[in-house]
Amino acid sequence: MKWDQQQVNDQAGKRFLITGSNSGIGYEAAKVLAGKGAEVIMAVRNQEKGRLAIESIMKQHPKAQLRQVELDLSDLNSVTRCVDTLIAERKPLDVLINNAGVMMLEKHTTSAQGHEMQWATNHLGHFALSSGLLPLLQMSTQARIVTISSLVAKMRMAKIYYEDINFEKSYDKMATYAQSKLANAMFAMELHRRLQQLGSSIISVAAHPGYTATNLQQHMGLLGVVLNALFAQKMAMGALPTLQAATDSSLHGGTYIGPMSMANYRGYPGINSWPDAANDAQQCQRLWQTTESILGRPFFHFA
Numbered sequence: 203m204k205w206d207q208q209q210v211n212d213q214a215g216k217r218f219l220i221t222g223s224n225s226g227i228g229y230e231a232a233k234v235l236a237g238k239g240a241e242v243i244m245a246v247r248n249q250e251k252g253r254l255a256i257e258s259i260m261k262q263h264p265k266a267q268l269r270q271v272e273l274d275l276s277d278l279n280s281v282t283r284c285v286d287t288l289i290a291e292r293k294p295l296d297v298l299i300n301n302a303g304v305m306m307l308e309k310h311t312t313s314a315q316g317h318e319m320q321w322a323t324n325h326l327g328h329f330a331l332s333s334g335l336l337p338l339l340q341m342s343t344q345a346r347i348v349t350i351s352s353l354v355a356k357m358r359m360a361k362i363y364y365e366d367i368n369f370e371k372s373y374d375k376m377a378t379y380a381q382s383k384l385a386n387a388m389f390a391m392e393l394h395r396r397l398q399q400l401g402s403s404i405i406s407v408a409a410h411p412g413y414t415a416t417n418l419q420q421h422m423g424l425l426g427v428v429l430n431a432l433f434a435q436k437m438a439m440g441a442l443p444t445l446q447a448a449t450d451s452s453l454h455g456g457t458y459i460g461p462m463s464m465a466n467y468r469g470y471p472g473i474n475s476w477p478d479a480a481n482d483a484q485q486c487q488r489l490w491q492t493t494e495s496i497l498g499r500p501f502f503h504f505a
């Protein structure tokens with residue numbers, strides 16, 4: 203059976219937070235979930251873009267329960283402010299979707315705290331956000347954390363470059379993106395292991411959208427335009443792995459969802475294999491400890 207939007211069941215009464223949901227896959231997922239009755243918090247860095255995204259979804263789903271919260275994942279102070287705002291509301295969060303991302307920034311750029319921008323946005327920010335929102339996820343009886351990785355995480359250049367984790371000695375825009383997306387997969391899998399060890403009811407799963415035409419390819423120039431026209435699938439298809447990972451009640455923690463056709467680049471979603479490093483508990487523990495030491499606090503500080 204193909205897993206399409208029809209498989210997303212009624213989401214009334216459930217509360218989702220999706221990072222980077224003003225465009226691309228996050229926007230599509232927000233639209234579908236809101237249309238199925240979910241309350242969706244759109245965590246976005248640009249409030250005007252967030253407002254326009256909400257307006258656009260409301261045109262299709264006038265009864266949608268949508269709001270935005272300000273979040274710049276590349277700035278750990280912004281992550282703290284976002285967490286503090288939501289924690290103060292004391293409302294259960296059922297699903298956190300770690301979706302936002304930047305890819306292949308042309309020049310070496312640093313975040314507010316001085317970390318390389320793709321590493322800071324894609325990995326560090328989501329690690330800190332997931333940790334901060336744990337108390338709200340613990341208030342839900344069926345909580346899950348969905349982290350979006352990429353096929354890039356299986357490429358040969360995808361590794362954690364411990365000797366130059368911020369790419370200060372030598373910047374390679376593809377390698378740093380690959381590092382960050384591998385870290386997303388390793389984080390999701392290690393989080394699954396640790397939640398299980400703690401006996402938590404929260405589950406951690408991951409997804410990737412294959413190759414989907416979005417704003418993500420904006421730094422690829424003409425190559426991005428050509429590849430998108432020839433190979434990319436549409437956003438509605440690209441959002442299906444995220445939607446399955448976020449809503450399919452038959453999934454267990456530690457599952458990785460992605461397209462099932464053309465070497466996982468396209469098609470309807472299903473269970474994919476993890477990048478090797480995500481299956482290697484020792485490598486994941488090293489990444490986890492390194493990230494905790496960069497952030498200066500343990501992930502489970504509230505648990």
Ligand SMILES: NC(=O)c1ccc[n+]([C@@H]2O[C@H](COP(=O)([O-])OP(=O)(O)OC[C@H]3O[C@@H](n4cnc5c(N)ncnc54)[C@H](OP(=O)(O)O)[C@@H]3O)[C@@H](O)[C@H]2O)c1
Pocket residue numbers: 221222223224225226227228245246247248251273274275276277300301302303304305323350351352353383410411412413414415416417418419440
């Ligand atoms: N498209 C693909 O083929 C593909 C393949 C593999 C993996 N992915 C992954 O899929 C996810 C979604 O990407 P997409 O393809 O939908 O790209 P997209 O259309 O560019 O969406 C990315 C979203 O992330 C937001 N974002 C970027 N930096 C942020 C920050 N510092 N703080 C908060 N939000 C930030 C963007 O906000 P702005 O609008 O303000 O920039 C945008 O809303 C990413 O994790 C990406 O790595 C995509």
